Amino acid sequence: MTAAVHISQVRKKYRQITALNNVEFDIPQGSFFGLLGPNGAGKSTLINIIGGLVQATSGTVAILGHDVRQEWRKARQIIGVVPQELVYDPFFSIIEMLRLQSGYFGYGKENYAWIDELLDILSLTDKADTNLQYLSGGMKRRVLIAQALVHKPPVVILDEPTAGVDVELRQMLWAFTKLLHQKGHTIVLTTHYLEEAEALCERIAILNQGQLIALDDTQVLLSRHPYKQIALTLTTPLISINNLPQTLHDKVLSLEGTELVIQLHREHDRVSDVLDTIRLAGIHFADLKTTEPSLEDVFLGLTGRHLV
């Protein structure tokens, strides 16, 4: 099947800075895809190249088989990019702006019902006639999404849609993107929030300093991280890790009173062996919790950096 987005040997140089260095991967049709990376990794540059807003120095990008440069008209018809910032004419109302935008794509009144539906799903109906300049930040963000979807593009790209939004709007955006995905749209999401990528995305690409450093199904990426943690609540506090058997010292992540967190290697350590060692040392615990690695752990393992 043709990829929703095919990225081949893409390089982008801004004078001395290499923002993207031979990046190459496919985003499968119908997938919910996450693009992750720390500040300056090249995510926005790549998204802007995919959306036809920035030209790659070399390499090619195709949307559903249509080259973003050679066939830019067709490529723009089938992609919707939700940017981070809203660029708008303050004198238009939401509905005017959306109908205008729809007109750019060659649609007329037959598309008004879809625009009304978008306003409804995004809870913007009662603001439809309000000028854009009077909207709150959260509403502007919802307008950005509506704007990117007026032409019902099969491929939807959202650049950090939940950055700086409140919990309520974040939940709404999650529900909305899931709905679009269920309807068959390919969704590409860039985010700094690992729990967001973990919760929504089936497949993930990680960029770091302009290079692709990981590309896999989310579950595979998570399972590849070699460590998991067990947190024990001890019945009596321990003063120092020296009270624990020597063999556990290099596995202790933290010890605070009765709370002991141990990191285990998935292949080399067995939970039952570690618990036996603790019991044999006369240390008892009242509670035990195991935690699987998060994408934050995976990212840290791959890059040595935390996501900020």
Ligand SMILES: Nc1ncnc2c1ncn2[C@@H]1O[C@H](COP(=O)(O)OP(=O)(O)OP(=O)(O)O)[C@@H](O)[C@H]1O
């Ligand atoms: N127009 C530009 N001119 C010069 N350098 C640029 C330009 N746009 C981006 N860069 C540089 O390219 C690199 C990649 O930036 P980009 O914005 O793509 O990263 P990002 O992963 O989207 O970061 P963030 O998460 O902070 O948005 C950075 O070093 C940035 O400074």
